[in-house]
Amino acid sequence: MFEFLKNFKRQTTSNKFIRKGKCRRCGECCRNITFVVDGKLVRTEEEFEDLKKWKSYYHNFFPSGFDERGVMLFTCKCLKPDNSCSMYWLRAKGCREYPKPDKKFLVNGGKPLDGCGFWFEPEKKFEEYLK
Ligand code: SF4
Ligand code: SF4
Structure with a gap:
């Protein structure tokens, strides 16, 4: 029973995607x-x-x-001319989390902006889900 609950929780709360890469400070997400x-x-x-x-x-x-x-x-x-943020330490949650690995968005073909230094990968490989 405990194992079932653990699996259920993992299936329903896991992000399924993880974010890779790093910010290139292009400022495109602020434009x-x-x-x-x-x-x-x-x-x-x-x-x-x-x-x-x-x-x-x-x-x-x-x-x-x-x-x-x-x-x-x-x-x-x-957004400053050098692509830095004038309120970096006080910026909104959405700014801090961009690009967020939102399951619904990604499953529907969403992706970070062109040229963004981040990308997403599935949390686990397909074969691992079959185990
Ligand atoms: S688009 Fe991506 S790489 Fe460019 S500033 Fe935003 S998070 Fe950084
Ligand atoms: S507040 Fe957010 S959207 Fe505005 S410049 Fe800063 S990081 Fe970009």
Whole structure:
């Protein structure tokens, strides 16, 4: 029974992916930020303005373009010209954890930004799951 519970816990809580590599300090993750409103990615200035009214946090970003899907991309105002962060020691959890090995994201084909120094690998090789 104990072994069953241990396995169940491992199956349900394990990340299944681990992050490898290191940051190259390219700053791309601070320039290609997307936001979600009502479960949808922000695509218009109006939606972004609504976000800013809702939470002052969004004033820390400015629109810097669109991706190939027409989704707005934002740059963080704390990004310095040398790609360092002006509030490094106080940066948000999301910044500290990027890129995070999120199971759902990765299983659906998600990956770190092009040129990012990190990549993900399965926690265990396929054969190990068969044991
Ligand atoms: S995109 Fe990757 S390599 Fe570039 S700054 Fe962000 S975490 Fe570092
Ligand atoms: S707070 Fe720093 S690490 Fe986070 S997005 Fe802004 S510049 Fe990047």
